[in-house]
Amino acid sequence: MAGTDLTQRGLGDGIAAGAPAIILIEPQLGENIGTTARAMLNCGLTEMRLVKPRDGWPNPYAQAASSGADVVLESATLFDTAEEAVADLEHVYATSARPRDMIKPVVHPRRLAAELRRAQGVQAPTGILFGPERTGLRNEHLVLAESLVEVPLNPAFCSLNLAQAVLLVGYEWFQSGLEETALTDTVLPYPGARPAKSEDVRLFFEHLEAELDATGFLRPLEKRPRMVRNLRNLFLRARLSDNEVRTLRGVVRYLAQHEPQRDPEDGP
């Protein structure tokens, strides 16, 4: 990891200390190592460990496929065996379908993320094993892990490549670092504007209703309160900005003239 200063390179904003290592066991194609690095960095994961990559290391195809995530590749560490790659870790997980002959706890990526965050909180180093593209992890690798990670997807068609499997696990890791509200709330940003003040909205309503009264639209009078209420609710649901309220007042003013204008900039 020497020589890699993520902060200096400006890639460290989403990266927390104590994130899990991504351990690729016997990856076959350099291109897949590159796309995996890209998937990792998207999720704030930077520690890649490689166990016997088939085509040697470093691999120029990996760099070409990493779309700029070469910082992950440059700091990747190489191991001869899976045992050595996990030796310093306190919690090891393995991504795999359930084997038919092993009794092994199975967790969802969301549960995995919660366990990894708990380990991060007590400075316990963690890692996740991913197998060779064609065959996946073998039993000798699964026994290194305390739990298996299984991504529930369409049982009739489950076809993820290596980078996609890493992306889904990393995605849950990254989301688990966000506030719960970021996952479940709707955000309404007002770029270059502010939510309108209630009084300005009320003045717009009164302007609109006065003009509508003048045209006879809000008749008969016994229906007026309901019509006004419905109109106000419609505009309130839009949660108007200050600019939009000004625009709407212009719209009403122009419409109420009953005559087309040549140039709106001239004013009424």
Place this chain on the structure above:
Amino acid sequence: MAGTDLTQRGLGDGIAAGAPAIILIEPQLGENIGTTARAMLNCGLTEMRLVKPRDGWPNPYAQAASSGADVVLESATLFDTAEEAVADLEHVYATSARPRDMIKPVVHPRRLAAELRRAQGVQAPTGILFGPERTGLRNEHLVLAESLVEVPLNPAFCSLNLAQAVLLVGYEWFQSGLEETALTDTVLPYPGARPAKSEDVRLFFEHLEAELDATGFLRPLEKRPRMVRNLRNLFLRARLSDNEVRTLRGVVRYLAQHEPQRDPEDGP
């Protein structure tokens, strides 16, 4: 969609009626349409709509890249404009970074999935817009959508390809159809076995402790209760299967003989 019977083809297990349509606006590379189809089918999504794919349709590169998800490609529908592609939908979302000049609700893919499920429950058709690979959606597309979908990832390195963006949105959709416990619990499957009965576990403990008593391991006697408790807890944490309890009894029996056996199958 005529001629496509997912049930018949055995691909329908994870697919629910009322899933959102995935709408690709002016996709550039056929290969990306194919990998998107693959990502969709992984997540039980089968309705693909294409608006002006750059290289025409059908596209042989799409099929080659779909890894068997050609059922999605075969039933894809083609449109000339984004407006036509969303005309029949009641809720339209657009995947995009936040524009600087638009006031538009922004939701997380998890929130999106919850909203889509709610719509599914009342038979409201829904769709999600994805833009061209290089440029993303333009403002003319964003105004078709009631909300934007934003995937929070490493702010210093956010680099998803089209299929990966669809995969993350589809992943949340698929997971939202599972029981909450499937996401947060640990599952311990016992393939070919059953969890051991308490009595069998107790008999193993007594067997082990009797043999250890005989060897003098559980001395001094005032420490015996604590040592026994720790040993029992260790094995209980493993949540043994019936087979494993039998194996452990054999282990104790063999070890207790203090003599190596030539062939374990001969028995003690």
